[in-house]
Amino acid sequence: MELIYTRRWQGNASTLGTLSVDGAAHHFILEDKDRGLDSKMPLTEIAKLKVKKETAIPTGRYQVIIAHSARFKRLLPRLVDVPGYSGILIHPGNYIRNTDGCLLPGITNFTEDKEYCVGQSRTAFERLFEKILAADKLGQKIWITIQTDYK
Numbered sequence: 001m002e003l004i005y006t007r008r009w010q011g012n013a014s015t016l017g018t019l020s021v022d023g024a025a026h027h028f029i030l031e032d033k034d035r036g037l038d039s040k041m042p043l044t045e046i047a048k049l050k051v052k053k054e055t056a057i058p059t060g061r062y063q064v065i066i067a068h069s070a071r072f073k074r075l076l077p078r079l080v081d082v083p084g085y086s087g088i089l090i091h092p093g094n095y096i097r098n099t100d101g102c103l104l105p106g107i108t109n110f111t112e113d114k115e116y117c118v119g120q121s122r123t124a125f126e127r128l129f130e131k132i133l134a135a136d137k138l139g140q141k142i143w144i145t146i147q148t149d150y151k
Helices: 043-049 121-137
Strands: 002-010 014-021 024-032 060-069 074-080 104-106 108-112 115-119 142-148
Touching: 014 115, 014 121, 024 108, 024 115, 024 121, 060 121, 074 121, 104 115, 104 121, 115 121, 121 142
Parallel strands: 002 142
Antiparallel strands: 002 014, 014 024, 024 104, 060 074, 060 142, 108 115
8 A cells, every 4th residue: 555645834843744545635634844854864964954843754665554553552653764753643733742753644725823733533543543454454555646836
């Protein structure tokens, strides 16, 4: 399974983009501020630019696994081997304050205090997670590519 997350719009502290699943448009993704990190950068460079819990993850391609989250007390999609990061999840949330460095899906988007937000996040998450679980059950590897194409 191939997920493509394309960052398209930036707020002061937020980044909003679109997600496709196996080539089909799916929904929006909200995350922290994009500070220009890339998975090919040295870890020292990532560490210099990263602000903990306030920085979008580096662009690149990452495997997604299903793992138990102690915080959410349930199984969630987790990105693995993200340079300079750990515990990156895909989970429901509507506002930038809900991210803590994670990816938040939403069906709709809006702005509040000049920051991007997503709506109907729980529904978007459940639809996406259902597809991820089905792919996992079939033994497929799940990948997410994070790229930028700002409008």
